Amino acid sequence: MSLKDFFFPSGGLHLPAHKAISSETPILSAPLPEKLVIPLSQSAGEAARPVVAVGDRVLKGQRIGEAEASLSVSAHASTSGKVVDIGLYPSAHPSGLATQAVVIVPDGEERWIDKTPIPWQSLSPDRVRRALQAAGVAGLGGAVFPTHAKLPDTEVTTLVINGAECEPYITCDDRLMRERAAEILEGVGILRDLLAARTVLVGIEDNKPEAITAMCAANAAADLPFQIVAVPSRYPTGDARQLIHALTGIRIPATRRSVSLGFQVFNVATAFTVARAVLHGEPVTARVVTLTGHLSRPGNRECLIGTPVRNLIAQAEPEGTLESVVMGGPMMGFALPSLDVPIVKASNCLIARLPETSPATLPEMPCIRCGACARACPQGLQPFELYRWSRAREFGQVERYQLASCIECGCCAYVCPAQIPLVQYFRFARGEIRSRAEEAKVAEGARARFEFRQFREARDKAEKAEKLARAAAAQAAKVALEAELKAVDPEVDASKKALIAAALERARQSREEHAPAAGESA
């Protein structure tokens, strides 16, 4: 604890790392499971449309789902085999929500499709983006935001590569950097060229000296101009904006997108998959997953997308009857409702927990406004105020205290001496604010429709009334004219009648003359 931290804490936590459990053994390939459940939803966007049918034989890397929305990516068969089902399967989500998935029984041959590298240097940026989308490339840091959607035409000056891996327990990026630094940097080079970025900063927390050494060595060996920067180990430096701040000192508010200020951030594992997709024509079919916690054989495994969690945990040999398995880090992950969910692109870590070693849920106490949460908040928020107003359902106040800036990192809940599940309160408030905004939008639409209807009815009424008035006026005028005609002198009347009769006679003759001509032409 530095003196500056004592007087002016800037937020964030120095957490017990628990990384050594899994960081010291090389990445192993997980055995081929008896079946793979590959969700068609592979990114933050909508699910892909299935393009295979039950009974089809597929090759490794073959597209099984086609991305249709701009924020979705294609899904691929992670190995060669036979499609046995397309249906709803529980997903790796806190709710265990069932989503559309393709089930493949592997044939054990691991036969690839014909790999065609992407000639990214000769293709237009838009073609490269579509190729990445078709290769299923999405952020492997956990958010699975599609990579192609992060390659805008606008100017990006600084490309930031995120190797911070700030959450405790997780070591998949650490191992990847140690073992495959050269390929990661190839991917970084491609991203740099696609963005035309001038500066490339690779941020790695200083608790990973081997990874830093490996990345520096690869950078020097390939004579690359990238800057490999050791950043202080402090949770949550792995957050994109926090990492940009750690590397450059620039604080980007939650209200602005990093890219609008010339920054774009990619995870090291994503850069690796970019290299595989672009240089080798391999779609994303696997990722490295950290298996840690109370396991006899912890470590990092390269798993095919769709591998059931149950298999991985069983192979890593739990030290007892597990209480639960957490997917993701201990700060932001979630307890899996069932082990029968597949590994997806977002699954960076599985933590096996025993009942006796997991912290017990202590009763939630009243908030005493001790401010520990505010001192821990990396975003400079006042979580105790957000909590108070969320609890009171005063969502206007919640917004006033800038809930929008919350990154749900969990620092506040970690330090709270009252054991208040602050993040859950904030998620609740966010959901309410969102649904209220939607309700307001619906209400606004209904109001607009209602007002238009009123306007239309009033207009129609007015038009009708006008028409009636005009008709009435015409009628009145006609009546008045007739009355006038009757009232005038009979002699004048007779001459007038004669005039009218003459006019009518002329008109009749004229019609008779023109009628045959009209008939001919008809």
Add this chain to the structure above:
Amino acid sequence: MTIQYSPFLRQPLRIVDLMRQVLLALLPGIAVFTWFVGLALIVQILLASVVALLAEALLLRLRGKPLWPHLTDGSALVTAWLVALAFPPLSPWWLTTTGVLLAIVIAKQLYGGLGQNPFNPAMVAFTGCIVAFPAQMAHWPTLGLAAPFADQLDIIFGFVPPLDAFTGATPLSIIKTSGGSGLYTNIQDILIQQNLSGVFAGKGWEWVTTAYLVGGLWLLYRRVITWQAPLAFLGSMALLSFCFWLFDPAHYADPVFQLFSGGAMLGAFFIVTDPVSGCATPRGKLIFGCGAGVLAYLIRVFGAFPDGVGFAVLIMNVCAPLIDRHTQPPVFGAKKGDAGE
């Protein structure tokens, strides 16, 4: 049942641990105080603790709250100890009891219990009783002149008025009452005359308050409290008293005397640092501490009571929510002034 939602890691520090550390930090002060006034102080602390726990339990029951974990969170004990330390050690039992009941029942539980009280409970007890029972609240023992324990028990429990031999003026009250009397030309003379002059502040009191300071610094070191409110409180009081002292050293005590007398040290580290009734933002804490320090000095020197910490804190307590509202720190990436209003 284990934690089922993120974060799955938790810092093993509960409210009861915080309260325990506050109680521990009071121990040096209690030890030194006991050294000077005898075991009466321990009796008062025990009495206050028992009354506080009983009152808390009864009120929790009436409010339909479970005793565990609320009774055992340690907050009632902290309040009880602070009341016992703020009251004269030879107070009759009913006075201490009244004070504790005021604090626990009125100031804390009736407002909704822990975390809900707008006013500092111990200071509500102190100010309430000094207004209601000014005579009894002025019976301070002469430090270093402890009556035999049996006599002390008689005074506390036996409706026996304390002997004048064992009680007397405190350094603060003597300079207040004798200050402008013309009898003395200089407050130093008064203190020497009354045998109340110590090494750097009031005799005996200087060591009690130093012990509070030690406990307070330990709390700072343990990060149970933050530095802003104590520093602003002591700093503003020191600055103000320094100005008056510079202007007229014969009639205004020096800053060191002011800080090490009465409730200044106890207030700085154990009262204005109360998170519930104080400010929570860093700048808010500075304003809160500063306001309390200035008011405490002004009441102490120009008001009707020998010490002003209690009143000053209560006045600042009502301002705290407003101060907090207008001192929101900027959020990450926002320019100063973007946040809050």
